[in-house]
Amino acid sequence: MMKAKLEGGLGFRNLLCFNKAMLGKQIWRMIRYPNFLVSRILKSKYYPKDSILNCETPKNASWFWQSIISAREAVKGGILKRVGSGKSIRIWKDQWIPNNLNGRPTTRMPESGEGQKVEELISNFRWNRNEIYRRFNRKDAENILKIPISLSRSGDMHF
Known part of the structure; x- marks a missing residue:
């Protein structure tokens, strides 16, 4: 008889993949809804003259922005x-x-x-x-x- 492998409390098998998916979802929202307040604020701060898909990441970017950008390549592959x-x-x-x-x-x-x-x-x-x-x-x-x-x-x- 085979034993079931336990995943943890919430049932996520791979937390890193889940996190990347959630970050990618935020990128998609910024592309899809550029007039949302959060989209406008991030654009003005991090990519005022470019697209979120092509912008350079500043060396002093916040941890939040670096996390968002870490999912960019995954999003690019599906757009x-x-x-x-x-x-x-x-x-x-x-x-x-x-x-x-x-x-x-x-x-x-x-x-x-x-x-x-x-x-x-x-x-x-x-x-x-x-x-x-x-x-x-x-x-x-x-x-x-x-x-x-x-x-x-x-x-x-x-x-």
């Missing part, structure tokens, strides 16, 4: 950018393609691809099919063409 205008999405560096393993194209980046933006693939609120099939392999092209484009001229967002 895709939603295509609005495509102006802020880098084709080869950002995660924006659903159904691709890491959200990026599997097609090899051309030498001139470093600064290319998704907006180059959009014409009159529609994907430019010819351009997409010219630049990407078939799998990437099909996944890109499945992405809805915002008709409201809105900016790109995380989701």
